Amino acid sequence: MRIARWGLAAALLSVGMTSLSLAQAVPRRGGILNVAFSSDTKTLDPTFSVNFSERQPLYLIYNTLVALSPDFTIAPELAERWDLEDGGKRVVLHLRSGVKFHDGTDFDAAAVKFNLDRRMDQAVASPQRGPLVEVIDGVDVVDPKTVAIRLKQPSPNLLGMLAQREGFMVSPTAAEKLGKDFGVKPVGTGPFIFKEWVPGNRIVVERNPSYWEKDKPYLDGVTFRDVTTTAVSIQRLLTGEADYTSALSPIDVRQIENNKTLKLDPSQVGRWYALQWQVDKPPFDNIKLRKAIAHAIDRKRLVDIVMSGRAAMSNSPTPNSLWWAAPDIAGYEYDPVKAKALLAEAGYPNGLELTLSNPQIALLQQINQLVQEQLKAIGITLKLEPVSQSDWYPRVIQFSINFTPMRWAQRPDPDGFLSLLFDSKGAGNSTRYNSKEVDALLAQARNLTDPEKRKPIYQSMQKQISEDLPYVPLFFSLEFAAMRANVQGHVWIADEIPRLRDLWKSQ
Numbered sequence: 001m002r003i004a005r006w007g008l009a010a011a012l013l014s015v016g017m018t019s020l021s022l023a024q025a026v027p028r029r030g031g032i033l034n035v036a037f038s039s040d041t042k043t044l045d046p047t048f049s050v051n052f053s054e055r056q057p058l059y060l061i062y063n064t065l066v067a068l069s070p071d072f073t074i075a076p077e078l079a080e081r082w083d084l085e086d087g088g089k090r091v092v093l094h095l096r097s098g099v100k101f102h103d104g105t106d107f108d109a110a111a112v113k114f115n116l117d118r119r120m121d122q123a124v125a126s127p128q129r130g131p132l133v134e135v136i137d138g139v140d141v142v143d144p145k146t147v148a149i150r151l152k153q154p155s156p157n158l159l160g161m162l163a164q165r166e167g168f169m170v171s172p173t174a175a176e177k178l179g180k181d182f183g184v185k186p187v188g189t190g191p192f193i194f195k196e197w198v199p200g201n202r203i204v205v206e207r208n209p210s211y212w213e214k215d216k217p218y219l220d221g222v223t224f225r226d227v228t229t230t231a232v233s234i235q236r237l238l239t240g241e242a243d244y245t246s247a248l249s250p251i252d253v254r255q256i257e258n259n260k261t262l263k264l265d266p267s268q269v270g271r272w273y274a275l276q277w278q279v280d281k282p283p284f285d286n287i288k289l290r291k292a293i294a295h296a297i298d299r300k301r302l303v304d305i306v307m308s309g310r311a312a313m314s315n316s317p318t319p320n321s322l323w324w325a326a327p328d329i330a331g332y333e334y335d336p337v338k339a340k341a342l343l344a345e346a347g348y349p350n351g352l353e354l355t356l357s358n359p360q361i362a363l364l365q366q367i368n369q370l371v372q373e374q375l376k377a378i379g380i381t382l383k384l385e386p387v388s389q390s391d392w393y394p395r396v397i398q399f400s401i402n403f404t405p406m407r408w409a410q411r412p413d414p415d416g417f418l419s420l421l422f423d424s425k426g427a428g429n430s431t432r433y434n435s436k437e438v439d440a441l442l443a444q445a446r447n448l449t450d451p452e453k454r455k456p457i458y459q460s461m462q463k464q465i466s467e468d469l470p471y472v473p474l475f476f477s478l479e480f481a482a483m484r485a486n487v488q489g490h491v492w493i494a495d496e497i498p499r500l501r502d503l504w505k506s507q
Contacts, residue, residue, distance in 0.1 A: 030219070033244060034223050034225060035500070037203075037226055037227065038247065041390070044058065046165050047119055047170065048127065056497065059497070059499050060500060061187075062188030063168070064077050064169070068164075070493055079096070088154030088449060090148055091159075100212075101187055102194075107169060110172070112139070113140075115168075119132055127397075128166045128427070135155040135158055136158075154446075157415035190208065192208055192217060193205060201226055202223055218504035219503060234482070243484045244500070246482075250307050265481045267479045269476070270312070270478055272473070273363075273476070273477055276406045277470070278430075279431055286347070291342050291469060297332075297374055299314075305366070306363060314476050315329040318462065326458070350379065354381070354383070355383045358386050361392075364405045369384075414445070418458065422442070441457050486507070489503045
């Protein structure tokens with residue numbers, strides 16, 4: 001079996017210890033897991049999924065072709081093993097036998113081809129099309145349990161994609177039968193079967209009695225209940241209405257960190273928080289204005305207030321724990337005097353007024369209020385424009401929102417993250433950043449497989465990004481999952497998306 005290790009520089013000790021202790025426990029079957037869930041869910045069809053919260057139920061309803069381990073190792077899932085042929089330009093997946101979709105139809109190589117072809121079909125308009133068509137030349141059914149993916153060039157990012165949204169396998173029969181309704185009546189191969197979705201209220205899934213992984217899942221079901229704020233999530237934990245919630249900040253957990261009926265599990269990497277703008281559109285096409293704003297932001301104060309001083313400030317999109325980090329980037333130090341001078345050089349000696357998107361996400365709103373205060377000190381007046389959580393990111397990628405805070409989870413391969421955001425044709429390039437130098441560096445690294453050869457290339461391109469400033473890096477978050485003391489089996493994956501399929505409740 002060829003399993004590439006494209007991820008954290010070393011296995012995380014705390015995760016390893018957690019895994020060891022869990023291995024010594026005997027999982028107990030039964031019970032419903034009630035999840036307090038800040039939802040921006042718009043679809044349960046992974047082919048069209050964009051919003052972050054959708055992935056929690058998706059990982060229960062569906063399987064991906066391969067999986068991510070806590071340290072970003074690529075592991076088997078629906079594909080038991082794979083081979084790289086033709087110098088890495090042909091990936092042959094050997095599929096698991098005996099797997100059925102929830103509608104009783106077989107999962108096989110034809111289903112894999114259907115799913116990948118569907119995402120790459122321009123008429124389907126999947127948001128995942130761009131990254132896939134960039135590397136995939138075609139998909140061939142070798143036999144019912146073997147599928148070959150032909151690549152345009154070697155792609156170290158492909159398996160990482162197939163462990164995420166691009167790799168969720170939907171039932172071809174159900175997708176063709178239901179059409180647009182499939183997004184509200186999803187059918188996968190996963191450990192839980194979809195039961196109901198009441199938008200704004202709950203998503204309910206039930207145990208799949210025919211699941212291919214022996215003796216799993218342990219829970220009888222999972223109910224995601226929508227909440228408006230983390231404060232409501234915590235209150236429901238305290239009253240017993242909820243068993244689990246995530247995306248809690250160090251500020252959020254202060255009131256529960258000593259509560260014996262609950263337990264906390266801190267994330268290991270953290271999401272990247274930044275400010276972004278469209279660099280091809282006035283006034284942000286002015287690099288001196290962008291740099292003035294960057295120098296006006298006191299990131300240490302931000303971290304002290306919104307993260308209790310417990311998070312790392314960032315000068316680039318990549319935390320130092322990942323092998324492609326560029327730790328020697330100096331970044332933009334807090335310097336209001338320099339910021340005012342740059343603002344004048346940009347043509348705004350008397351300041352200006354800007355609109356900053358203000359999504360209904362508590363942490364982003366806290367960041368916005370602090371940025372508003374800090375920019376006022378150099379003569380920039382910020383108008384905070386409210387936007388609902390469910391509409392926020394779709395509007396960002398449609399370019400109808402210009403200036404906004406942003407948060408991103410890491411990907412198992414740097415090409416999956418850096419190309420997404422900074423390649424001129426990247427599917428997530430909502431800043432309209434266009435650099436021939438960066439495009440060339442990304443293409444160069446994409447054709448290599450040795451991390452030691454790729455590392456200096458990614459470091460060079462991140463230095464260029466820092467100079468061009470499509471984003472103002474802020475910090476890497478420290479986030480917590482909180483759960484009732486009887487909830488067992490929780491392990492973080494470095495992409496910060498809770499995987500709830502292996503949880504169970506002790507007596």
